[in-house]
Amino acid sequence: MSSQRATAFVPGHVTAFFSAHPADEPAVAGSRGAGVTLTDGVTVRVSAPAGETDAATGGDGGAASDGPGSRTIDGEPGSIGAVDDVLAELGARGADVAVETDLPIGAGFGISGAAALGAALAANDAFDRGRSENDLVRIAHAAEVGRGTGLGDVVAQARGGVPVRLEPGAPGVGELDGVPATARVEYVTFGELSTEAVLGGDTDALTAAGEDALDRLRADPRLPTLMDAARRFAREADLLVPEAAEAIAAVDADGGSPESSGSPDDLGAAMAMLGRTVFALGTGLSDAGYDPNVCRIDAAGARLVDERGRE
Template sequence: MESQAPVTKRVVESLAPSPVRVETELFMPQGSGFGASGAGALSSAYAINGAFDLALTASGVGEAAHRAEVASGTGLGDVIAQNAGGLVVRLSPGAPGVGSVDRIPVPPLRIGFIVRGPLSTEEVLSDPSVMRGVNREGERALKELLRRPTLERFVFLSWEFARLSGLAKDWMEDAVEAVEASGGSASMVMLGDAVFAVGGAEALAEFGDVISARVSLGGAGLE
């Protein structure tokens, strides 16, 4: 599916010193909580930095992508996590170089997920009542995670957050229970009409087509 990629366009216009044609190719579903807009902006920022010899650090590149995403209303913290790679815990808000993150040590995990459809991040972020619940439950979940930062605790608290904040949909309850009955753990993809599973992903097959991906430990960069 082709897109005008407004977030990527914004970061290109902010960085490129002269007109340039940029094309990005994404292999993840758009609008379903996988940070596609941030990834497109971040990868383009790295490419422009290299092509025009802008001499930006990784944090500088990330800051440009983060600003473009925030200005577009498509996300608040995807870019700093994508720049770091791995199982990221965001400790304080802000762009790379401003916000702070840590990582829970994990191997390059294989994750299974299903996608029912997109959710509008912009609509969620602009709804004060929803955001009050998100902020309240997010702060509580982060404190709980930092007491015992493990993969298992992360997935458990992620699902608890999705339910208590009101973001989770009814079908997700059944999908998560099916995964747990198969010995795995699962939660909602933020923000999308989608569920991911760590182990037991085969149980998701009754709810949709299961897609597999691997957690990248290296973060963003040029190849």
């Protein structure tokens, strides 16, 4: 619909483990692995300037706009590279784009991927570009990979739930499955960690550990196995930061993990890849005395939302 204004919500995504699979073509590049999408996420609002919603004027490179529109992040001026690339691809650089999130930025929640995917969904709607869902996910994935800010968040965020990335890449190239589950999620963040620095270095050990973790989860696609594989991955890939190790141990000591508790709802904690963030399924972090943010596994994945509330 040519609505001129559109809003999309994209869940946050914490990666439990991954292996990196770079490639020259951005739609083919990506990661294998698994993670958890969150009901805490990113909302992207896109407004098309008057006269910019004719489908005939764009979709092939951004020639339709004289210059970029406004860009804000949580109300302050600010732009995200992958978002700009998505808008250029959709001929929507003239859009006003507002990105809002309660999640901490740079802490392993896939904010840049979520913003890129939300911008793709909302700009497609506001500018009436007539792209399909797979096409929009591919555009956002390629923008994220091209900027070096992520490899697997976009396809995971598009699916929702507990996505398992069986094969890397955009829709039509990659392949997804999921762990069927709903759960409470708690998380605490201790600061930023650069995705680009880790992904730009030697990733051989990381990839071996990630492939092992994926094999284990495919053999037993359940949440306890996901969390156990995540903890082992962080150690084997040498990515565990001290604050995260301390929090994971505190959850374990307090009975908040399946090894130390009789309750199947206590699934322990793990470190979000890549961020100085620890997430727990159940109440492990709050039981251990932390003051975590609380949300749930997001069942839906990325979606347009109707803020006019028509029913």
